[in-house]
Amino acid sequence: MTDAARGRLETALILLIGAWFLVPRLIQTLSLSKGNRAAVGQQPPYTGLASAAQRGLFYLTILLCLWIIALLWRRSPSRRGLALIVFLLPWAYLVIRDQYAQQRPENIYELMPVLAIAIWMLRPRIARLQVLGYVVGVTIVASLLVGIALPGHGIQRTAAGAIVTVDKQILPWGELVGIFSDANSLGQFIALGLPAVMLIRARGWRIVIALCSLFALVWCASRSSMFAVALAIVVYLAVSRTRAHSRAFVAFLLLSIAFAAVCILPLITHNPAAFTNRGYIWQASQGAFAQHPLFGNGSDWFTVIGSSSASLGPTWFHAHNQFLQLLVTGGVVLAVLVGVLIVTAMTSAARLAVRGHLVGVSYLAALAGTCVFEVSLVIVDNSLLFPVAVLPLLFILFTADLDEPAGVDASP
Numbered sequence: 001m002t003d004a005a006r007g008r009l010e011t012a013l014i015l016l017i018g019a020w021f022l023v024p025r026l027i028q029t030l031s032l033s034k035g036n037r038a039a040v041g042q043q044p045p046y047t048g049l050a051s052a053a054q055r056g057l058f059y060l061t062i063l064l065c066l067w068i069i070a071l072l073w074r075r076s077p078s079r080r081g082l083a084l085i086v087f088l089l090p091w092a093y094l095v096i097r098d099q100y101a102q103q104r105p106e107n108i109y110e111l112m113p114v115l116a117i118a119i120w121m122l123r124p125r126i127a128r129l130q131v132l133g134y135v136v137g138v139t140i141v142a143s144l145l146v147g148i149a150l151p152g153h154g155i156q157r158t159a160a161g162a163i164v165t166v167d168k169q170i171l172p173w174g175e176l177v178g179i180f181s182d183a184n185s186l187g188q189f190i191a192l193g194l195p196a197v198m199l200i201r202a203r204g205w206r207i208v209i210a211l212c213s214l215f216a217l218v219w220c221a222s223r224s225s226m227f228a229v230a231l232a233i234v235v236y237l238a239v240s241r242t243r244a245h246s247r248a249f250v251a252f253l254l255l256s257i258a259f260a261a262v263c264i265l266p267l268i269t270h271n272p273a274a275f276t277n278r279g280y281i282w283q284a285s286q287g288a289f290a291q292h293p294l295f296g297n298g299s300d301w302f303t304v305i306g307s308s309s310a311s312l313g314p315t316w317f318h319a320h321n322q323f324l325q326l327l328v329t330g331g332v333v334l335a336v337l338v339g340v341l342i343v344t345a346m347t348s349a350a351r352l353a354v355r356g357h358l359v360g361v362s363y364l365a366a367l368a369g370t371c372v373f374e375v376s377l378v379i380v381d382n383s384l385l386f387p388v389a390v391l392p393l394l395f396i397l398f399t400a401d402l403d404e405p406a407g408v409d410a411s412p
Contacts, residue, residue, distance in 0.1 A: 001072065009068055010124045011131050014391060016064055017115075018135035020057035021387050024050040025179040026142060033152045034177050058111065065114040072121040083397045084120045086344045088113055090337040094299055094330050094380050103298040109380035116394060123400040126199075126357050132391055133200045136193035137209035140216050143178020143186060147219065154178050168221045168276075176219035185384050187222025188370045190214075191229050192388035195362040228369025231258060235365035239353050248350040251361045255346045258368035263323040265372060278320045278373060285319040289327040296331035299380050322371035338377065348396050355404050360396040367393075 027050040046054060091112050098104060146154035155174040169175060175183040190213045197213060200206040217225060235254050242250045272280035288297060288305075302318050302325075319325040326335040342364075349360030367389075370376040378389045 001075065006122055006124070007128065009071075010122055010128045013061075013064055013068070013115075013118065013122075014128070014131040014135065014387075016057065016061050017387050017391065018132070018138070020054070020061050021383075022135070022139055022142070022179070023057060024054035026146075027053055029146055029153050029179045030150070034155065034157045058108075062111055062114055065111070065118040068118040069114065069121060076121055077123055079403070080120060080123075080398050083344055083348070084116060086341050087116050087394070087397060090330075090334055090341060090379050093337055094334060097295060097330065097334075098299055098380070101298050103300055108378070108383045108386060112378075112380070112390075115390070119391075119394045120398045123398060124395055126352065126359060126395055126399045126401045127201075129196045129359065129392060129395055130199040130201060132193070132387060133196040133198070133206075133209065135387060136189070136197055137200075137205070137212065139179065139193075140190065140209070140213050143176065143180070144212060144216055144219075146178055147173075147176045156183055168223055170221045171219050173219070175221055176216060178216070178220075180384065183220040184222045184224065184374060186220045187217055187225030188228075188374055188376055188385055189388055190217045190220075190222075191225040191232070191366045191370050192363070192376065192385060192392070194229060195232065195359045195366060196388070196392060198362070199359055224373035225370060227372070228366045231369040232362045232366040236358055236362045239361050240358055244354055244356075247353040251350040251353045252346055255349065255361065255364050255368065258365055259342055259346075259371075262321065262368055262371045266319075266321045266324050275373060281320050282324060285321070285324040285328050289324065289331070292331060293327075294331045295333060296327065296329045299329050301329055318375040320373055320375070322375050322377055325375045326377075334379075338379075345393060345396055348399075348402060351402055352396065352399070355401060357399075357401055359392075363392045363396065 024046060028046055031047045031050065032044065045051075091109065095109050143154065148154075151173070154177055156177045157174075176186060177183055178186050180186040180189065194210065194213055197206065197209050200209065214229075217229065235251075235258070238254060239247055239251045266278075266282040266285075269275070269279045269282055272283060288301070291297065319328055323335065326338055330337075345360075345364060349364050352358075352360045367376055375382060376385055376389055378386050382389070
């Protein structure tokens with residue numbers, strides 16, 4: 001298969017995943033005001049039309065992945081097979097663990113293996129992520145337009161319909177939610193999507209989408225996501241100003257420090273009111289982890305607890321820290337498997353940095369930044385961030401740019 005044909009398949013796959021992500025959420029947002037979500041403390045079930053769009057596009061995405069696998073089966077790559085296993089092990093463990101405990105994760109667990117294998121076989125170029133940058137741009141612009149034209153559907157509101165005002169609010173128009181379920185989710189999407197936006201070759205579009213994203217980030221007032229963007233910028237600048245032969249070491253060191261902070265901060269925080277009451281959630285999450293430390297409580301544990309009388313509050317739907325989320329849902333086993341995956345991704349990002357591709361370093365820094373106070377990794381759930389959480393990680397692990405000779409500066 002020619003490089004042009006592979007490129008068309010890569011583009012089609014990214015666009016289809018973007019459509020599966022965007023279209024149902026846009027339909028849902030236009031159908032229901034954000035006050036409906038606040039009444040129950042979480043996003044209500046999809047309407048009939050939104051559900052039909054989600055299912056149709058979801059299974060169409062699976063079919064495209066299977067078609068790619070069938071086309072490339074006889075030309076399957078011999079390299080990066082171990083990285084594929086490392087990526088799929090956390091998914092396989094959590095699915096088997098849930099099935100054994102008679103629990104069922106979101107249906108995206110059906111997509112993860114075929115998508116990973118399809119991208120592994122495609123061996124895409126890292127520059128192809130610019131297509132994801134356009135998907136991010138469309139999503140952000142749609143969220144801004146909804147917030148401006150239909151504030152009842154795009155601005156966070158109470159169950160009574162009043163605009164939610166909080167101390168962290170920056171702009172006087174409330175917190176922008178857009179097509180998402182809350183402002184922090186929009187912030188996470190922006191933080192994880194900006195590295196792909198910066199790959200857009202058309203300078204005008206790149207600047208416009210980046211400015212729209214930064215404006216939306218300020219409007220949604222997600223401080224944790226602002227921290228993640230700042231961290232990604234600092235790491236990018238530090239690595240880009242390092243000589244090529246030292247980039248791998250500097251990149252790996254900085255990313256190691258960032259992910260170490262994800263694990264250490266909740267363990268050394270003892271004030272329940274710290275970080276907007278996250279200290280309380282972290283302490284409760286550690287108590288839940290202690291109940292089943294080895295294998296965890298299952299991927300839907302936070303959903304069940306958050307929807308019951310045992311809920312600790314309206315934000316008790318995840319651990320507000322990725323490390324604790326892994327420990328509570330899958331125990332030490334899942335945390336170790338994901339740790340191996342992160343180290344593998346950091347190694348690939350460091351190798352790409354030597355070759356002048358710094359998007360992997362920027363993305364992983366942003367991922368670490370969002371994982372400190374939120375949950376961003378997608379294993380068998382959290383489809384709210386699927387395109388910007390899964391696709392860049394798969395590209396970093398399986399890109400053909402890893403096979404290029406080192407020392408060639410390909411940074412924009």
